[in-house]
Amino acid sequence: MLAHEVMERCRALAGFSEDSGSICRTFLSPPVRQVYQEVGRWLSLLGAESNIDAAGNFHALYSGTKPDSPRLLIGSHLDTVPNAGAYDGVLGVVLAIALIRALNGRKLPLAIEVVAFSEEEGVRFGIPFIGSRALVGRLGDDVLDRQDAHGISVRKAITDFALNPAEIPQAAIHANTLGYLEFHIEQGPVLENLGFPLGVVEAIAGQSRLEFIFEGRANHAGTTPMSLRYDAVAASAEWILTVEQLAQNTLGLVATVGSIQAKPGVGNVIAREARVSLDVRHRDDATRTGAVDDLVRKAGDIARRRGLSVRWNLLLDQKAVAMDPFLVNQITDASQRVGCQPQRMVSGAGHDAMIMAEKVPAAMIFLRTPGGISHDPAESVQVEDVAKAIECGVELLAQLASSTEFLARTQRA
């Protein structure tokens, strides 16, 4: 059964790691070459020859009925975080290969280009999506000059992998491309809670990241009456509850304070300063930025009422990205046809599909993630859900191959 093979292959690729005993595979590290060789061997057996572009992305083309059949890109990324699970990214690449395999040599009026991005997690250079940026023409000197912890630049890492950074422009998406499809684990608890194997991603949420600094006055915890305190920890605690309440009362909004640091941060001194993070996400940009404005205002109100001050820095303001409506509908139909409730959802996490959507119609299918756990050795996926993903993908390919409307929608057209 194909789904079992997919599981085995994900676990096999997990063996190629920078760290012994745990999975870690950052941008163009030595195990990446081994992974590419293994994946290339699987695809070669299916008649798809592979190549690596100048940004280190792996590609393999399973041709269509004609030499110039338009291409559908299917894939995900093969890099990982440190101490990773076996499925984040990898599963999307291995499922793409499984879909070709399910064709049993049959050719479609569209070619399938398997793409495995070299970098999505942002671990080695602190910025994500290096791989897919190259495909949309956004891998410029600003990124190429960035250095890792050892002072090695992206450019140097590419050269060390025997690739030529000057050829990055040729990594751009082929003009004859229909779109990009990505299978990925949900990395959240929604599908598990609903009891559904698959989800149809309608949009990738926009993100705001901020840092708030509440500033009060340090004082002796024993000698300062409650009425004469300017306690930065207490003020930030009040605001953290406000953040939580606003998100609970706003449909689809998630807001998180994951980091808090108190200064001086000792038990018998009232804190002078509390530095807290804020992460806000929503599919609708106006809802998100409105919530951020509201939380900034409320931080000011709380600080003022308590006699403290507060300042904040905006660290990230990333717009939401809609998935292609035609593809979303096609995936919805396909999943229904294979007996799945077509659960439309918003991805709270960023994905390569978000980058690819800048240039081509893009869509994603989520797989239920047990416990919502990802970026952890305990990350898993159920073989039955992988089987459903394959069924759905096969059905989707059949639908798309028979859609003259879709086949006409290439960049060239």
Place this chain on the structure above:
Amino acid sequence: MLAHEVMERCRALAGFSEDSGSICRTFLSPPVRQVYQEVGRWLSLLGAESNIDAAGNFHALYSGTKPDSPRLLIGSHLDTVPNAGAYDGVLGVVLAIALIRALNGRKLPLAIEVVAFSEEEGVRFGIPFIGSRALVGRLGDDVLDRQDAHGISVRKAITDFALNPAEIPQAAIHANTLGYLEFHIEQGPVLENLGFPLGVVEAIAGQSRLEFIFEGRANHAGTTPMSLRYDAVAASAEWILTVEQLAQNTLGLVATVGSIQAKPGVGNVIAREARVSLDVRHRDDATRTGAVDDLVRKAGDIARRRGLSVRWNLLLDQKAVAMDPFLVNQITDASQRVGCQPQRMVSGAGHDAMIMAEKVPAAMIFLRTPGGISHDPAESVQVEDVAKAIECGVELLAQLASSTEFLARTQRA
């Protein structure tokens, strides 16, 4: 004017420091010897000969009308925290000398023993009150064996200062002792807020220190809906507000969360763990322990309702110490006679008087502390308040010297 001299002397002693440019004088460090020489010189000019006991405490006896006149100990400590102010501890010793000076050679039916404790702050060995412990017979091997950051034990530090640890028992309070009086800066904002120069300490608050660990589940900040979170930071924020509210609603209670640490502590991950400190103080032990029990219960309630767990460790449970009622009344009368509102108050901080009270009647007079600031170079005291303290002390000595009831109250009696 004597008060100006007191200010100058405090500033002069500030010049004897382990650190250049800031004040730091830990247990038996080289500048302690210089301070003792200087203080000894001042007292010698007043006819009081000094000695150093085996715990490194400085003593000087200004004799009474008879060779065996009962003694009143007056003093404080001469060690400091790092980056200290010039008055914490030091002022109490210098004021004791000023009171003798104010006698202008006159003898009283009580002897005045100036005592300057070698260690109160607990900086070098991590435990406070090493000096006064010796006077009450509680400086045992457990303390003597403790080592500083360089592996030097208390015992070794004593030997290095050319003192003999075997003689510590002789440092015990003389049997013919009437009591202990300590002037100290308030280190809090109460007197400043009331506009009063002096405060009469009725009791030193008991203290509870605990650590609470809220444990939830780490999850992706983008993919986990609000309803499916087990957020340790949000839970602890709710509890921190509960702590603040309970203290605000309980007369005389102070409760502080000065430290909070989130794990993993990054902005885009819901915190799995939050570790928060709790410091609770009150003059009444039952009120304090009742509040702690209540806060433990509320932590459990909050954790349970949110699907988290919480555990806690009790780090300190120190009982409140009452000051001697007779001395408190005498100080109240004396301060009224010199035109001060006799503000009775509870010390939220620990002091040597708390240790001395184990063996002899003890009392404290607080001086208004601008901004409530202490343990900081900005620590200060107003010369007018020092003048009032001297006036009050002189009056108090006159009262005590004329009280046959008090003079009969020695340990020997």
